Amino acid sequence: GQQVMQIPQYQHVQEGEDFTTYCNSSTTLSNIQWYKQRPGGHPVFLIQLVKSGEVKKQKRLTFQFGEAKKNSSLHITATQTTDVGTYFCAGPRSGGSNYKLTFGKGTLLTVNP
């Protein structure tokens, strides 16, 4: 079945450095969603990308959806300690009445102040 693969699994940065996580799918995605999970918390929705080549920004976060709709990236400019957490991508898969929401393994970001 469809799987979304995320790299890297872990990333440690110094505060102020940039950070990027990548999400890849073997099949074309109808859309991709990104979530953030703070340590000890639950996943929280960040954004959804739908269109081929789409780029969206949220302050220091930039999200991209590939032209082929098989990959996506999340880039954080000038990381802060508040960015610490695990970032997940999710590739919803629908068919008939089904709507299966599966997640990548996530990228754990730690930031050294």
Next chain:
Amino acid sequence: NAGVTQTPKFRILKIGQSMTLQCAQDMNHNYMYWYRQDPGMGLKLIYYSVGAGITDKGEVPNGYNVSRSTTEDFPLRLELAAPSQTSVYFCASVRGLNTEAFFGQGTRLTVV
């Protein structure tokens, strides 16, 4: 709106015991999901439901059962707890296709 509510928050089970993890949402969402998250790992889909009376298996359904008798509730049942089921369990709901998922606070389960 309370959103998605999971109970209990923490539980310790002995091997072979059974329990039900409760999940309720008050947003009238059709789609609901159960995930487990092992330490340092991602979210693995256990079961999901696209509406009352309809459930389907996810990636790791063995050892679990679910029911969806109402739109609001989606309980997860563990019949014979095993140490491999030690994990954090998250319930999530989605209003409709291609909309965001809302997660509960999670249930941390330890089987000893």
